[in-house]
Amino acid sequence: MYPRPIPRPVLTPADQASAAAKARFWNRVARKYAADPIADVAGYEATLQRVQALLSPEHSVLEIGCGTGTTALKLAASTRRMLATDISAKMIAIAREKLASLSQPLPQLRFGLADAETTASGGVCHDAVLAFNVLHLVSDLDQAIQAILSTLKPGGLFISKTPCLAEMNPLIPRLLVPLMRALGKAPDVLVFDAAQLQSALERRGFVIEAVERHGTKRKDIRVFIVARRPR
Numbered sequence: 001m002y003p004r005p006i007p008r009p010v011l012t013p014a015d016q017a018s019a020a021a022k023a024r025f026w027n028r029v030a031r032k033y034a035a036d037p038i039a040d041v042a043g044y045e046a047t048l049q050r051v052q053a054l055l056s057p058e059h060s061v062l063e064i065g066c067g068t069g070t071t072a073l074k075l076a077a078s079t080r081r082m083l084a085t086d087i088s089a090k091m092i093a094i095a096r097e098k099l100a101s102l103s104q105p106l107p108q109l110r111f112g113l114a115d116a117e118t119t120a121s122g123g124v125c126h127d128a129v130l131a132f133n134v135l136h137l138v139s140d141l142d143q144a145i146q147a148i149l150s151t152l153k154p155g156g157l158f159i160s161k162t163p164c165l166a167e168m169n170p171l172i173p174r175l176l177v178p179l180m181r182a183l184g185k186a187p188d189v190l191v192f193d194a195a196q197l198q199s200a201l202e203r204r205g206f207v208i209e210a211v212e213r214h215g216t217k218r219k220d221i222r223v224f225i226v227a228r229r230p231r
């Protein structure tokens, strides 16, 4: 069994500098990110339906790395309450604009600024934590998983969809991404495959309940994983 509460990772000065650099990058690209269309609409809809089926109107849900809130805005109505967080103030500002402009109010949903590797939950424990397209962007995968575990109730679900860059042509993560990073056009990324992500979750005590791919175009490197924190 886990000691309760699970300790949250402690921020070192290096962590703080890395978090600030991440926030700067994502602040810079936030407006463009908001304007970009979803690349695989059918795959995205499949993921939404799958997640909706896992959530319940009783659930308190945390989304980490929510970006401009597109997914939170679609899922919040299936929950009791949802806190969607991101490290980028610009992303959160856009998400709040979208929430404010809804024709129907969505009182379940709040957006907040938080680093998923440290303070994602604001001290509250959730029935489910969601992470879409973000685990490959953290600095330390084990630390991020520990932070996620610390925000989940025993028996709670972690649901993620994550690009596994090790499943791409190796020239992309090894050459193209570092080049784009040097030009300020790509963030720091972690390169792992689905098996490595699964092992990292299991090492921290998660029980894997599903491993799926929902993409409908070409090879899908984004693995969808459902994992449970044991009771």
Ligand SMILES: C[S@@+](CC[C@H](N)C(=O)[O-])C[C@H]1O[C@@H](n2cnc3c(N)ncnc32)[C@H](O)[C@@H]1O
Binding pocket: 022, 026, 064, 065, 066, 067, 068, 070, 071, 085, 086, 087, 088, 091, 114, 115, 116, 117, 131, 132, 133, 134, 137, 138, 139
């Ligand atoms: C590729 S976008 C994905 C956004 C959204 N989840 C989606 O699927 O459209 C990655 C997001 O993760 C956020 N992010 C990156 N590192 C983060 C961290 N350590 N903590 C919280 N958010 C982070 C970025 O600011 C950005 O909004």
